[in-house]
Amino acid sequence: MSLLTSLIKAGTQFQQAATRRNEDARPAATGKAEQPRGADHNGTNDDRFTLTGGQPGTKTGRLSVTEYRQQVGQDIAYVRETLRHKLAEYGMQPTTQIAVSRTSSGEVSIQGRMPEQPRQRIEQDLNNSREFRDTLKRLSVNEPTLAFVDTALKLNRAYGTSNTVLDTLVSDNQQFNGLQDLVHRYDSIRKTFASNDGRVSETTRGYAFRLNARA
Numbered sequence: 001m002s003l004l005t006s007l008i009k010a011g012t013q014f015q016q017a018a019t020r021r022n023e024d025a026r027p028a029a030t031g032k033a034e035q036p037r038g039a040d041h042n043g044t045n046d047d048r049f050t051l052t053g054g055q056p057g058t059k060t061g062r063l064s065v066t067e068y069r070q071q072v073g074q075d076i077a078y079v080r081e082t083l084r085h086k087l088a089e090y091g092m093q094p095t096t097q098i099a100v101s102r103t104s105s106g107e108v109s110i111q112g113r114m115p116e117q118p119r120q121r122i123e124q125d126l127n128n129s130r131e132f133r134d135t136l137k138r139l140s141v142n143e144p145t146l147a148f149v150d151t152a153l154k155l156n157r158a159y160g161t162s163n164t165v166l167d168t169l170v171s172d173n174q175q176f177n178g179l180q181d182l183v184h185r186y187d188s189i190r191k192t193f194a195s196n197d198g199r200v201s202e203t204t205r206g207y208a209f210r211l212n213a214r215a
Contacts (some may be wrong), residue, residue, distance in 0.1 A: 015067045058162060059170050059177075060153065073148050075139045076209075079097075083211045086125060090118040100126065101208040102140055104146055108133060140207030142179060145186045165189065 079100070087096050098112035110123040126132050152166040169185050171177050 037193050059172055059174075060156060060162065060166055062174050063153075063177060064150065065149065065153065068142075068146050068149070068182075071179055072139070072142050078135050079132070079139065079209050080211060082129075083209075084124070086122045086206070090121060092118060097213040098122075099208045099210070099213065100136065101211045102136060106133070106137070108136065118160045136207075136209065139209060141183050141187065144207070145179070149182060149188060152200065 008132055033112065083098055083100065084094060087094060087098065092114055096112060096114055098110065098114070101109050101111075103109050108123060108126040110119055112119055149166065149169070152163045156166070169182055169189065171181065
């Protein structure tokens with residue numbers, strides 16, 4: 001089980017327990033149809049979840065998820081296009097599977113189904129690019145954080161209750177809920193959770209961006 005799955009599962013268990021308590025305390029049905037969650041009085045779907053991220057009126061509901069996705073998406077597009085350009089530059093097929101990651105020392109490492117010589121040259125070119133190294137560094141922390149937040153918010157919508165782990169991640173002060181703020185807190189939670197769960201090595205596991213291959 002991955003660390004992300006464990007964190008999500010922890011929040012889900014709290015949600016399910018709260019849901020059961022609410023159902024036990026709910027009075028008998030009166031026969032009146034309950035309005036579906038997420039619909040307004042006119043019967044149309046409420047898209048505020050999509051626009052803001054969480055339940056309206058909660059601190060998670062004020063998260064700028066769309067903005068986070070734009071920030072991460074720009075870096076993903078840059079890395080993807082750079083890798084495609086390098087494949088073409090060295091005569092590789094555009095469908096060649098390639099994975100780029102960061103070593104413990106911050107260097108770019110390339111793995112792919114290609115001859116060793118072009119692999120080494122692509123790796124060298126990318127290490128010589130400060131812009132590429134900086135972009136990959138941002139992605140290595142921003143993308144996992146966004147993936148956690150996105151999954152946790154979907155659970156919020158599914159269960160209709162707050163996610164305990166996500167609530168810990170989000171500040172009551174909206175000024176401190178930028179993507180980098182969440183990244184810093186998420187990294188602290190991951191390290192604490194992994195240490196308590198006996199999986200410290202997973203915390204430091206390298207990030208890899210894959211082109212033409214599933215993660």
